[in-house]
Each structure stands twice: as C-alpha cells, then as structure tokens.
Amino acid sequence: MRVSQLLNPTLREVPAEAEIVSHQLMLRAGFIRKVAGGVYTYLPLALRVLRKIEQIIREEMNAKGGQELLLPIVQPSELWKETKRWDIYGPEMFRLKDRHDREFCLGPTHEEVITDLVRGEVRSYKQLPLLLYQIQNKYRDERRPRFGLMRGREFIMKDLYSFDRDAEAGAESYRKMYEAYTKIFSRCGLTFRPVEADAGAIGGTGGTHEFMVLADSGEAAVVFCPACAYAANVEKAESQPADIGGNAPVEGKKEVHTPTVKTIEQLAEFLDLEKAKLIKTVVFKGDDQFLVVMVRGDREINEVKINNTLGPFINLRMAEPGEVRELFGSEPGFIGPVGLRDGITTAADLEVMKMPGAVCGANKKDYHLLNVIPGIDFKPDYVLDLRMVEAGEPCPCCGVPLQEARGIEVGQVFNLGTKYSEALKATYLDEKGQEKLCYMGCYGIGVSRTMAAAIEQNHDTNGVIWPIPIAPFECIIVPVSLKSEAVVETSEKLYAQMLEAGIEVIIDDRDERPGVKFKDADLIGYPLRINIGEKSLAEGKVELFRRKTGQMELLDIEQVMTTVMSMIKQG
Template sequence: MRLQDRHERDFVLGATHEEVITSLVRDDIKSYKKLPINVYQIQTKYRDERRPRFGVLRSREFIMKDAYSFDTSEEGLDESYKAMYEAYKRIFSKCGLDFRAVEADSGAIGGTDTHEFMVLSEIGEDTIAYSDGSDFAANIEIAPVKAVVTNHNEQQVLDVEKKETPNVKTIEEVTAFFNVDASQTIKSLLFMINEEPVLILVRGDHEVNEIKIAHLYPNAQSIELATIAQTNEYLGCEPGFIGPLQVKDSISIIADHSVQTIVNGICGANDRDYHFINVNVDRDVSDLQYADIRFIQEGDPSPDGKGTIRFARGIEVGHVFKLGTKYSEALGASFLNEQGKAEPMIMGCYGIGVSRTIAAIVEQNHDENGIVWPKNVSPFDIHLITINMKDDTQRELGEQLYGQLRNMNYDVLFDDRPERAGVKFKDSDLFGLPIRIAIGKRAAEQIVEVKIRMTGEMLEVKVDELESTIKQLMEK
C-alpha cells in the first residue's frame, strides 16, 4: 500500500509483523516436534511522527527488537512469556534503569496478558499507577480500582426531589449551585455500544475509563459516546442534564462501584434545567449493574490491598503480549499434535525499543554537564586525554597508556586533538564515559589524573598503579 505522509513524501505501509512472521512459521513448521520456537528480528522502522521530540525518544526513524514465540499449549505459552518477561527485566536492570513492569492494555494487537516496561521519567508520555506499599504497578488505562463498601445505615436516606437548575450542566456548576463536594454527585454519560444505548455512571469526582468499558464488551464492533441527537432520542434531553432515574427499560445502566457509596446524591433529571437530589441508586434505580469502569486516582487504596496508589510518568521501552491463537487461526498456522490432529499454534510477541532504551538511559543518567553513562552500557570504558600534544613526554605516555589499556581489554576513547585543555574536559563531561584519565604536567613523574564521572571524584595515580586502580573502579 503506497501513500504519502503529511509532508507529501512517498511512503509504503509496512505489513504488521505478527502476520508476516506467522505466515513464515506456518509455511515451515508442521509438527509438534519442532515446537516451541522463538524467532526474533532487529530492524529499523519508520513512523510518520507529527512532532519528533526528545532526541531519539519520539523520532521518524528508530530501531526495534521484535520476537515471537510459538507453542503447542497455553502452558507452553506461559513458560515462553515468563522467560521473556524475566529476560527483559535482566536487560533493563543491566542498563542501569529505574523501571517498572506494569500491567497494560493489549490495544489493537490483541491478546490477553500483557506487560509494559516503563522507565520512570518526568518527560514520559504514559502515567503509571503504583503502590507505595507493594510491587503493584499498572498503566492507568487498565489499573483496577479496589471497591470500597460504605455502610449506608450511618446516614439518613431522604426522599428524591426534583430541583430547577437553570443552565447548570457541568459537575463544577452542579457542585457550586448546591454547595456540595463532587463526590456527592453522579456523572452520567450515554454510550452507544454496537449502536445500542448504555448509560454509564461514575462519581462526579471520577473519570470514565473507556478501555474498561471495552473490556466489558470484548466482542463489540463499536463503542462511542452518544451524539446530542442520540441523547435526545433515548433520554429526551441534551447532555448535562441526564441521569439514571426514570429511563427506558431498553437502556442498560452500568455504574462504577463508587456510585454505590453515594448517599443522597445529585444527578441529572433527564429534563433541561433540572436535577434530582437525594438520589440513592440502590433504592432508586432498577436493573443496575456494577463494574470497575473508572480511572484509578492517586490516594486510592492499592488493588492488592497493600499501600496507597501513587502516580509517576514513564517512558515505554518494552512490551510483552500473550497473543494466543488470534493470528495463527486467522492465517492457518497449525501443527499436527501427537495424535496427528491439526491444532493452531499458541503465540506470544515481545518487543524492545532499542533507540528508546538509549534515550531513557540518558534521561535517567545525566547532569548539567552532560551524559553519565552506566558502566554496562557506556560506548567506551575510559576517556584518555593528552592535554598538550606538543609535549613529547605527554604524547608518548598517552600512546603508551592507550596500548596498555587496550591490552587490558578496555574500550578506550583517546582524545589526541590539538585543542585546549578546557575544550577537552568539557567534551569529556558531555560524553560522560565512566572514567577519565588525563595526562598533563606531571607526565614526567609518571603520574596521571583519574576522574570518576558518576561522582566527580578526582585521583592522582602513579602509572604503575593505574591497572589496579582502574580495575577497582570498574568493579564498584
């Protein structure tokens, strides 16, 4: 499929790699004896990015590692998934990253279990909900909310009343008009799910999570917020005045668990410029279904019952999915089992953004002078600098140490440029290699200056003690 991007440059739309890989494996593997397998690729990818930013974090060209597992059973997929999950944890740990493996939504790729690997960073584009008392972490798009039960017997339940509320539509306007907290109001939104009306209720201080609604209707072809015309057709009023009382039996009603805790609440009356007060949904609304359909919030109890929810920004650097048979069934990727019967292969897919990982490492490891590379991923181990190349003693010692350090199996960047010392030191801090060795005025005494980039600590070291000193510093 050929197309043009927003700058009228020619593009060819790449095939979904799940489909290509499944087709290749389908044509090559026919027996259970050749399974399980895991195949991978590392390649450059291209994206019509509207606004490239943050260096290589959001760019038009980037490098990805993709892997795909094929198993004969769900148990086999569980093992493949766990192996890749643990491998990714080791990779990002060795990269020196502060990250979380969070529960996530599979989105358009499909599948069931899925985890994102999120590097904590203020410039992250995703929000992570995590517990301050346990290892729980999830993308806020899918983070479950722990239902809290409230004892209604502690408050007197009053009779419903209809109140005139001229031009009062939003939750903010309702709370100001009645002088109540938003938690005492019921926010009502009409959705069209497979072209059928469904009324969604959340507490006024909460937000509806459409991804959770989609999970309630996994086979739905369309889930959309109702138009003004549709709202008038089914509820007899415009948005801003709708509510769950006195609605048609044909309209399903789903309320978030938190709505059940509202005593004598306020909601729209399905009548322009009117609201109901003293609404108690368990008493006043029939055929009501409760579900977790809101976004989690900071301060909520952790879903695992340990601690309180906190938010952090994150950069997604990896993602693992259990695809199941979505692609293998559609593309006919089957194998013959031990009884000679054809069964679909059970698939998983796994990806690491290589370029993004590099960007994330820099985001978490830098200071005002430049990058501070963790030792495991630094492009060089040592930055060797000869301060004055015109000085024969400094030049000769520099060349000697370069060869000596290379023989010790260190990767060495040798700065032998005819530049001023200040320029070389500034560039060295910018590059951020773990150890800097500067050969200067004390070269004739066989003494060099060693700087540790991470801490800024400076050492004067004799050349014959340099090998042991570098070894100790690298092992820290």
C-alpha cells in the same frame, strides 16, 4: 578510537526543534541527525550504544532458547489481508506499490510474516516451542513524529514471537520473556518497572506487561504498590473500590433546581457537597452504539477500560452535545441515569454502587436529583471497573496506598493466544495426530527508544550520564595539553594499555583547549574521564573523574588501570 578522527559533531546551542531532553542531548552530543520528520541518521557514537543494547538483548534472548532470524521489512499486502489488519491499521502503516502495482507495506510489526513462516514449516508438536526473534527497523507513519527517537517513524526494535502447544506452554514462554526482559534492562543499567498493561491494538486474549524506564519526563503514568509487587499502567491499573460510607437516605429522590450549574465542580460548590457524593454521567459513542458511563464525581473515566470491557470499538469517542440532547431530551450538564428510556446501554463504575444518597443530573435543564440510590433508582446494565486509579488509592492486592510514577515504555510482552494462528491457520499435529492451533506470544523492545529513555533517566545540565554497560565508550583519556611531550606520551601509553586490556577507551587527541574537551566529554556522557595534565603528572599522578557522581580523584598513574577496570566491573 581517536576523537580527532571521529565524526562526532557536538553543538553548544540547544536545537530549537527538540522539545525533550533526550532529543536535545542526542543532537547536541552528535549522536543523531534528522533526515526527515521522525527519520534519523545514527552517527557512530549512537550506533555503538545501539549495538550494545542489541547485544545484551541478543544474549538474553538466546539464553532463553530464542533463535535469531531476519524477516523482510517490505511485506506483501496479501498476508495482512488474511488477518484483516490491512484495513484496520489505517494511516499509521506506510504503504507502497511495486512496478507491477502490487501492494506492500513497510512492516510496523511482524506477526503476519512470522506466522506465515511457521504455518509453512511447523508440522508437529515436536517442533514446539519455537521462540523466533529479530532485531531491525520498524515503520510507523506517526501523524506528528516528535521527541526525537522517542516517537520516530523509522525505529529499531527487537521482536520475538513464541509458538507453543497450548496456553500453559505459552504461559511458560511468557514467563521466560518476562525474566529475560528484567535481565536486559537491569544489564543496561536502567531503573525500570514491569507493569500490567493494556493489550491495545495488537490484541490477543492473554495478559500483557509493559517495561517502563522510570523518568519524570515519561509520557506514561504508572501506579505501583510500595508494599507488594503490584504495578500497572494507569490505563490498566485497578484498586479496591472505595465505599463512601453513610446509609441510604430515608427520603426518596427529589429534584433540586440548579440553574446554570453544569460541571461537577460547580455542582459541588452549589450544593456544598463533596464531589465524591455526586455521580458523573458521560455519554460515549462506540461504533454505532451509545454508552452512558457513570463514575464518582471525583474520579476520571478510563476509556481504555470502557473499550476493553464493553468493546472493542473501532472508534470510541465522547458523544457530541447534539447527540446527547437527542438521546436524553435534555441539555448536557444535566443528564443522569435515572428514568432513561429503554435501549440505552448504561455502565456504572464499581464505586458508583457504593454511593447511597447520591446526586445526579435529572435529565431536565437546570435540575439535578438528590437522594438517588444506585441499584434502586436506576439499574445499570453493567457494573464494572471503569475509572482511572489515582495515587493514594488502596492496592488491589494488599490494600496499601498506591504510589504514582512516570515512565517510558521500552518493552512489552504480550500473550497473544490464537488470534494470528487462527487467522493464518498455523497449526500443528499433537501426539494423537490431532490438528491444533499454535498458541502465540509476542515480545517487543524498542532499541532506539531504550537509548533515548536511558538519556531521559540519566542526564544533568551538562549532558548525558551513560550507564557503563551501554556507554559508547567506557572511558575517555584527555591529554590536557598537547604541548607537553610527557603528557602526550603518557596519554598514548595509557591509551594503548587500555585498548590492550579490552577497555573501551577513546582518546581526545584534538588540539583544543581543555575546557572544550571536558565540556564535550561531559555532554557525550562518558562514564569515566582521565585527565592527564602536566602539573599532576610531574608528581606521577592523573585525575579520574566519574561522570555520574561528579567525583574527582587524584590517582597514582600506576593505579589507574586497576581502578578503571574495577569501576567498569562494578558498573
């Protein structure tokens, strides 16, 4: 490819609309252009990156026995009504009607369509396992599309669905996909971490892992153990519950006057106690039910865990002050678990039970209770892990302090169980002729998101730094001046040689100043750049610049090909 013929409009200015680096750089480097909010055109260089990621995915899916097919984007509402998701999905689903007023959606995911296919075609256990996947556009009508390709409304995904005989076989498919994903992101040249995650709206009974590309700008927080393999999304992460120590107080509980002291911080200061001695009591409303949740004063409540262990609730939210007043007959800020009237569900985090002599609200304006003994002064209906884990807490597996990192979720593997096969009646006959439900899993990779995440992880102030396996071109040749015949001739010869050798090479044949060419090459992020200048060429030498290290080498012209090829091989 020749730069002079390439549609690759680079920009010098940072576009005002772009909040994050990958979005800014993709606009500046001429990779994407916005057509509507969350809807983009992929220009030729971006498409090359996408196709490379797709090809890596395809190879690894096929290696695990995956079969590629292509499901429709436009999906009839009838299928979604069978699983009841037509109503559950809400405004994130793009809906439309055809000329005969039939309802359709633009597929945000394809469980319904694929399960419908399988129920029609699979009869026998002999046809299982089936690993079916596709790579294509998905749609999600985000309330506020932003961050470029990171949260688009039209985006490219790979989604694979596994159909197995039972949970055991399903676990094997899950393991295969976990392996494949690990290979895929390694082959893309990305630093990533698979973490235990929450199953969210897709649901299902089994486990789930997210694959996180690590980047400081990542919107997800993960914790991981530096000693063992444990890693999890903070939404899901566990740790060993800490015992704050001390014995139960000899004196019984007693009221203390704490005028206008409403927050945990104020209370700790007022009583001159550590926050770890205080019980934080928060009221939630899930569906039509109130929940009183307690954690240690220095911890945060994890709503995902509440929803997973006590729900699922369609609308989980904090209760309004008015609702709290009605429920407790007291002001918010002074509520607590002691002496609650019957019929109020209470749930305490595991650590709360290890706080002898705690402090909590007295359910009376301007008063708290001292010397409260959990389990004696109040008995929660549930004692569960309900808190956010923090860096420094002990690993639930090995006890070593956990560390925290930020990541961008680029893939997720789900153990779905029989949720969809049950709703859609996707069954098979086993060896004994008995009808069984297919055991399912689903496995997604955000292809366009992976491209954006790669940039979040790999860039500097000059632009993108593509990992070689997914770079739009591996190498750019820059003839420093077009006025020198020797330069042009050598550049063109090397270009032809590299093409011949199967190197993905582009030549910047524009009549531009060298500075412009170098700036563009850095911005776009080609891993290797060969500068061919008159002066060094006179000595039979050319420059090889490595984008990642910033290292510049002067090489004999004869050496260039082999050096470049070995660098590409090393990745």
